[in-house]
Amino acid sequence: MTDLLTIEGLRTEFPGERRPFAAVDGVSIAVARGKTLGIVGESGCGKSMLSLSVMRLVPAPGRITAGRVMFDGQDLLKLPTSAMRDLRGRRIAIIFQEPMTSLNPAYTVGDQIMEAMKAHDKKGRNFRARAAAALDRVRIPAPDRRLDEYPHQMSGGMRQRVMIAMALSCAPDLLIADEPTTALDVTVQAQILDLLRDLQAQTGMAIVLITHDLGVVAEMADEVAVMYSGRVVERASAAALFDDPQHPYTLGLLGSVPRLEEKRDRLLAIEGSVPSAAALPPGCRFHPRCVFGAPACTAEQPPLRGLAPQHEAACIRAPVEALAA
Numbered sequence: 001m002t003d004l005l006t007i008e009g010l011r012t013e014f015p016g017e018r019r020p021f022a023a024v025d026g027v028s029i030a031v032a033r034g035k036t037l038g039i040v041g042e043s044g045c046g047k048s049m050l051s052l053s054v055m056r057l058v059p060a061p062g063r064i065t066a067g068r069v070m071f072d073g074q075d076l077l078k079l080p081t082s083a084m085r086d087l088r089g090r091r092i093a094i095i096f097q098e099p100m101t102s103l104n105p106a107y108t109v110g111d112q113i114m115e116a117m118k119a120h121d122k123k124g125r126n127f128r129a130r131a132a133a134a135l136d137r138v139r140i141p142a143p144d145r146r147l148d149e150y151p152h153q154m155s156g157g158m159r160q161r162v163m164i165a166m167a168l169s170c171a172p173d174l175l176i177a178d179e180p181t182t183a184l185d186v187t188v189q190a191q192i193l194d195l196l197r198d199l200q201a202q203t204g205m206a207i208v209l210i211t212h213d214l215g216v217v218a219e220m221a222d223e224v225a226v227m228y229s230g231r232v233v234e235r236a237s238a239a240a241l242f243d244d245p246q247h248p249y250t251l252g253l254l255g256s257v258p259r260l261e262e263k264r265d266r267l268l269a270i271e272g273s274v275p276s277a278a279a280l281p282p283g284c285r286f287h288p289r290c291v292f293g294a295p296a297c298t299a300e301q302p303p304l305r306g307l308a309p310q311h312e313a314a315c316i317r318a319p320v321e322a323l324a325a
């Protein structure tokens with residue numbers, strides 16, 4: 001089975017003080033039809049910029065300077081603007097962390113859902129009934145009444161449901177969810193994740209789930225890409241990533257997941273922070289924080305390397321078992 005989305009060597013640059021910096025720096029990943037790819041990494045690693053690049057929504061003056069984004073057989077980076085606009089929302093939808101910034105406070109949620117539907121279905125009818133059905137699908141009680149409410153009348157969890165309803169109103173093949181539950185409390189977060197999983201089972205859509213929360217990844221993802229400083233540093237099935245993490249950065253991230261307590265003695269919380277674009281360290285960008293770093297690590301940026309079938313890490317010293325012993 002071919003993948004629905006294949007990103008190859010994607011690079012998205014912003015002008016910098018002295019030279020451009022790559023917020024997305026040669027990323028290659030694939031998303032299978034109907035499956036969930038989790039993308040994890042600390043703040044500033046390029047997760048959002050990667051998803052905006054796929055949608056060709058990179059804010060100016062940023063721009064995509066290299067790579068391919070193959071979606072269902074066509075390179076999105078080569079599509080005419082009009083075709084890309086049509087595809088956005090209809091075949092690939094995106095939801096963000098804070099629905100309040102995506103919903104317009106001046107219009108009722110019903111108007112906004114109907115607007116989203118009309119954008120791709122000019123001749124359609126019964127928009128109100130369809131909008132109510134869309135709210136019902138995301139388990140909003142009394143959907144018909146809720147259509148007439150304004151976003152501020154709803155809780156954060158309800159607003160995120162509305163965003164999901166809007167995103168799914170055109171039955172996309174791919175949903176990109178950028179930190180969809182980060183702003184919500186744990187109970188509501190669990191309900192939204194449940195909902196996404198059920199909707200995925202019903203519709204067969206693929207999901208790219210961006211999060212800094214490995215617990216969410218463990219629950220939701222089939223495959224995982226770990227990003228650090230604009231690059232993918234580890235790529236594996238979710239099972240392999242949790243059972244047998246290979247990149248020291250992933251080890252560090254896992255060290256901060258309480259449910260993996262038993263591994264904590266071996267895995268160290270990561271000190272320091274993601275390097276700023278203006279001061280990228282030479283060689284492996286993780287080396288200033290890496291407890292396994294060696295002089296050779298500063299020589300060049302390690303490429304992703306296969307360590308097991310479908311499991312790759314960008315570390316010259318991997319596999320890591322030898323190091324952690």
Ligand SMILES: Nc1ncnc2c1ncn2[C@@H]1O[C@H](COP(=O)(O)OP(=O)(O)OP(=O)(O)O)[C@@H](O)[C@H]1O
Pocket residue numbers: 014023041042043044045046047048049050059062212277
């Ligand atoms: N509009 C912009 N102009 C210039 N640089 C930007 C812009 N947006 C993001 N960046 C830079 O691009 C890099 C990646 O940012 P991005 O927002 O993709 O990170 P992220 O992984 O989504 O972080 P978070 O977890 O905080 O959402 C960062 O260095 C950031 O400073």
Ligand code: SF4
Pocket residue numbers: 247248249284285286287288290291292293294297302314315316317318
């Ligand atoms: S290449 Fe070196 S510095 Fe980078 S993650 Fe591996 S051991 Fe650490």
Ligand SMILES: [Mg+2]
Pocket residue numbers: 047048049178
């Ligand atoms: Mg982000």
